[in-house]
Amino acid sequence: MLVPSKLPASDYVVNPYTGCSFACAYCYASFMGRFVGEPMEAWGSYLSVKVNAVDVFRRDLRRLPLHRRHSTILLSSVTDAWQGVEKKYQLARGVLETLRDERYPGLVSMLTKSPLVLRDVDVIAALDRKEVGITLTTTDDTIGRFMEVHAPRASDRLKALADLNAAGIPTYAFVGPLFPHYRYRRDLLEDLFRRIRESGTRSLFVEHLNTSSYILKRIQPLVDQADPGVKVVYQSARTEDHRRALSEMVRELVEKHGLDLRLERVIDHNLDKKHGGRR
Template identity: 75%
Template sequence: MRIAEIECKSMLVASKLPASDYVVNPYTGCSFACAYCYASFMGRFVGEPIEAWGEYLSVKVNAVAVFQRELRRMPPARRESTILLSSVTDAWQGVEKKYRLARGILEALHAEAYPGQVMMLTKSPLILRDTDLISALPRTEVGVTVTATDDAVGRFLEGHAPFATDRLRTLAALNQAGIPTYAFVGPLLPHYRYRGDLLEDLFRCIRDSGTSSVFVEHLNTSPYIVRRIAPLVRDEPAEVQAVYAAARTDEHRRALSDMVMDLVAKYGLEIRLGRVLDHNRDKKAAPARSSLQGSA
């Protein structure tokens, strides 16, 4: 992992996501190296190719100071805006133990008594370190990305990310602390279409963690993401390759969406935005509204 310390000019950035007004990203790059991550396009801003995603990390060492300044200047009319930490990196990846940028941003929000919604999305149990600050803010919600209940299945595409079972335990711990939560099931791994038992186990485990709200999103099959996934699938059995090829089709997505909606109803979960998100379809309908996938 190549780590570089850089300075940024802005931190509070207008969002193109459907559930937030602003995004805050204290790092560029991500050590979790998830093959499906749409944020791998961020490499172009730091001179890194898409294929190098997970091999580099730029730390915005002045992130907290810049964020504090921008937050103080925010007009009163915008102080009810929803802020998401983070959208194209994981703010609680390993280096956060040293740099404490995510914690510094939460401290700034607390110091300003920010009244708007603060949403967080991560794959990391490290977020439990900050439950004191999260609990002290008036309107918060923490999302944890969970794509499987089997650690080996998750590891196939998720490089160095925390194990799936650790993420489920993180959701449970957040709920026990009284912090509002949601699970982000993104992406829906293609094999779930043929293994309904595993998909049901995932939603059952989310419900059992105490979380009742989910965002769900199909695998983003943009060409640059398919190019990153291809080497991982190439040496797999023919049936696995066929499953990933089928993941691009409308038939696959409709079938998987129907399975999800049935399970959401069965386990009494709320599916956010009322549907399974589909980057491929949404990009055609509204290019300005990007997906959440891979943000953490």
């Protein structure tokens, strides 16, 4: 339950579920199906609940060597720990309660698309070091529905971010993936950055669309059904030229709105892969 991670900015990841009912078309975690005998295409249609996750996590945490007890733990990397079933199983909450009870001194970083995380503000507030990230890809609920089929609406996520800030919890926004149309609609990306700033959040990660072929295969049917212009935009998303233009736009907007870009770059999995995944 406490798995070493190569992700930027996290040392360990905790995933209480396998699968994710939010079913985002661009999700890179669709490969997780192989652990539960599900094909990639079925991502979003199954969910395996690790019912003993909290007990196993407690055991793993207690076994963590002393010199690792300041590591950053991310909840979660290949599922959303606050998706609907979390209301019933309360595994994310149980993991947080364990971290609180064990007085874990490292940073506990949470990342979700769900306002359900607000349920756990009491436990989160009691953690020594913490931050909650909300993934925001657009301010437009319609576009959200197109790509993030069953995830909470963009407007609800922005409100959740504001509520977390009002509760005094350190927050960040995760703007990823950067939808390709922003290259031609800077105003829409600017609106997103402005709204994040207005919510009280200053810090953000930004990530390009991961265009690995297994991901594009899931996105393609959606793009095919859309306006022909959308198809052209998504095709261009694979080029370095496109990524460079978007990265530049992000840099300008971050500066203009007084935001803090984590890692000082736009995360690019295509580049990371080319450089052996260690960037």
